[in-house]
Amino acid sequence: MSRVLNPALRQKITTAEQAASLIRPGMNVGMSGFTGSGYPKSVPQALAAQIKAAHERGEPFMIGLWTGASTAPELDGSLAEVDGVSFRTPYQSDPIMRRKINEGITEYDDIHLSHLAPMVWAGSMGRLDVAVIEVTAIKPDGTLVPSSSVGNNKTYLDLADKVILEVNSWQSADLEGMHDVYYGTRLPPDRMPVLLTHAGDRIGVRNYRVDPDRVVAVVETDAPDRNTPFKPVDDASRAIAEFYLDFLTNEVQHGRLPGDLLPLQSGVGNVANAVLTGLLDGPFDYLTSYTEVIQDGMVDLIDAGKMTVASATAFSLSPDYAAKMNNQARHYRDKIVLRPQEISNHPEMIRRLGVIACNGMIEADIYGNVNSTHIMGSKLQNGIGGSADFARNAYISAFVTPSTAKGGSISAIVPMVSHHDHTEHDVQVLITEQGLADLRGKSPKQRAKMIIDKCAHPDYRPMLTEYYEHALKTANGLHTPHDLRQSLSWHIRFLETGTMKPS
Numbered sequence: 001m002s003r004v005l006n007p008a009l010r011q012k013i014t015t016a017e018q019a020a021s022l023i024r025p026g027m028n029v030g031m032s033g034f035t036g037s038g039y040p041k042s043v044p045q046a047l048a049a050q051i052k053a054a055h056e057r058g059e060p061f062m063i064g065l066w067t068g069a070s071t072a073p074e075l076d077g078s079l080a081e082v083d084g085v086s087f088r089t090p091y092q093s094d095p096i097m098r099r100k101i102n103e104g105i106t107e108y109d110d111i112h113l114s115h116l117a118p119m120v121w122a123g124s125m126g127r128l129d130v131a132v133i134e135v136t137a138i139k140p141d142g143t144l145v146p147s148s149s150v151g152n153n154k155t156y157l158d159l160a161d162k163v164i165l166e167v168n169s170w171q172s173a174d175l176e177g178m179h180d181v182y183y184g185t186r187l188p189p190d191r192m193p194v195l196l197t198h199a200g201d202r203i204g205v206r207n208y209r210v211d212p213d214r215v216v217a218v219v220e221t222d223a224p225d226r227n228t229p230f231k232p233v234d235d236a237s238r239a240i241a242e243f244y245l246d247f248l249t250n251e252v253q254h255g256r257l258p259g260d261l262l263p264l265q266s267g268v269g270n271v272a273n274a275v276l277t278g279l280l281d282g283p284f285d286y287l288t289s290y291t292e293v294i295q296d297g298m299v300d301l302i303d304a305g306k307m308t309v310a311s312a313t314a315f316s317l318s319p320d321y322a323a324k325m326n327n328q329a330r331h332y333r334d335k336i337v338l339r340p341q342e343i344s345n346h347p348e349m350i351r352r353l354g355v356i357a358c359n360g361m362i363e364a365d366i367y368g369n370v371n372s373t374h375i376m377g378s379k380l381q382n383g384i385g386g387s388a389d390f391a392r393n394a395y396i397s398a399f400v401t402p403s404t405a406k407g408g409s410i411s412a413i414v415p416m417v418s419h420h421d422h423t424e425h426d427v428q429v430l431i432t433e434q435g436l437a438d439l440r441g442k443s444p445k446q447r448a449k450m451i452i453d454k455c456a457h458p459d460y461r462p463m464l465t466e467y468y469e470h471a472l473k474t475a476n477g478l479h480t481p482h483d484l485r486q487s488l489s490w491h492i493r494f495l496e497t498g499t500m501k502p503s
Contacts, residue, residue, distance in 0.1 A: 004220065005138055006139065006212070009165075009212060017049075020049075028063070028130075029065055029130045030066045031133070032151060034068035034071075034149035036071065037227075038225070039149070041221050047063075066089055068151020069092075070093035076088075076096070077094045081096050087106065088108045089111050092108070098382070112389055117152050118342065128156060130160055130163070133163065133166070134165075134171075135166070137173060143209060144157070145175065146208060152342070160214065169220070172327070180206075194343065196352075225322055233274045237271050238274065240271060241277065248261060266291055268293055273295045286308055288310070291310070291311070293312050299321055299332075302336075313338060341386070351395075355395060360387075361400070364414075364427070364430055366448040367444045368439050370421055372399075372422065373421050391426045392426045398430070401432060410494060413464060415487045424439075424447070434455055439451075443479075468481070471487075
């Protein structure tokens with residue numbers, strides 16, 4: 001049975017191929033999707049086929065691609081494979097797209113997730129020619145029921161010259177009512193306070209609005225989100241989770257946090273999900289979350305009665321948990337709120353609610369600066385995503401990672417990070433499986449000693465200590481002692497020999 005219930009929009013139902021043909025070379029296209037949830041499934045693949053055919057005829061065909069965050073192979077992967085993306089923003093994690101960016105085929109702007117919607121509204125990103133948005137249903141009044149992510153969809157629906165809708169009947173009809181689409185944001189000088197004071201507050205409306213005259217095509221689909229299973233919790237992730245829980249417990253004992261903590265934020269990934277899983281056995285009840293994505297660990301906390309409400313902009317679930325959410329959406333929609341990412345990642349909300357942030361990283365240096373996006377300084381991995389939205393504005397900001405990578409050949413703690421994403425000013429806590437460094441109230445020299453002792457792998461502590469003591473002498477005891485000739489030698493050594501350890 002069709003979920004397109006508006007008579008005027010039913011007249012616009014067409015094929016993915018016909019819809020994709022409305023997208024022309026050089027256009028900027030805003031597509032839905034956030035961490036593999038709620039992205040269009042059919043039109044991007046049809047567009048990729050048309051781009052490939054154009055290239056075979058010797059005709060140039062590339063588009064600018066804007067989303068909410070990362071998507072899935074059917075979108076990012078299919079378009080990147082045919083060299084169809086000239087520009088990508090704001091976050092990606094597809095291996096083919098990553099390769100095209102690092103090869104220089106696709107230009108990439110790594111924008112904070114809370115910043116993109118205001119930039120699009122201001123016009124600083126250029127004209128948005130087409131929006132391709134997945135929805136769960138079209139109501140008789142023409143409003144659109146969001147699917148498993150919200151992201152920047154409201155902005156793209158409002159501003160695009162043309163709108164293509166994918167109505168996906170795989171998405172549970174019971175998702176309706178889970179979303180809170182806020183239409184009150186304004187650009188300066190007309191901004192007003194966003195009146196959200198608790199993680200579960202609903203301040204907007206359930207569904208999207210769209211001008212039906214700008215809807216040029218409706219495509220019906222029935223395809224699942226592409227979700228990736230989380231790895232089983234390993235010893236390193238378990239140890240990181242235990243150190244984090246001990247830290248939170250200590251904060252409660254010293255009166256710096258309430259017994260039910262403050263709203264939790266967790267970055268995407270296996271380690272972050274393991275930290276959430278660790279809370280199941282922790283001493284905390286009546287937890288809340290104000291974050292970007294709902295992961296498996298948060299669903300488990302809700303099921304166990306440990307978490308009362310979780311606010312995010314999308315799901316990032318394993319296949320089993322995605323199926324569970326689809327089957328039980330009616331049960332979860334009173335406990336989960338999905339918002340536009342300009343609200344889920346809004347600095348004002350994060351600061352007001354006192355969010356406790358925990359995000360992953362690639363490496364940290366001995367002074368607390370964090371690299372979360374680049375390998376060896378130049379090779380983009382994924383992007384900064386929303387981690388800085390939370391790290392800079394959180395009540396407590398923690399970063400986590402195993403202390404080594406590549407079988408121990410790389411240390412995650414280095415003298416100087418090869419790329420700066422989060423400066424020492426936004427990093428309060430560092431955690432590896434070796435230990436936890438509470439950097440609050442510490443000078444750079446005090447931080448260096450603590451990070452080496454608490455977070456570095458034992459194989460690398462002597463090397464880091466040697467570097468620090470040498471830097472102290474070279475810099476004559478200055479505030480942040482560095483020897484710039486040696487600080488990046490660790491990365492150079494890995495590039496030359498495949499290990500950071502000296503021969």
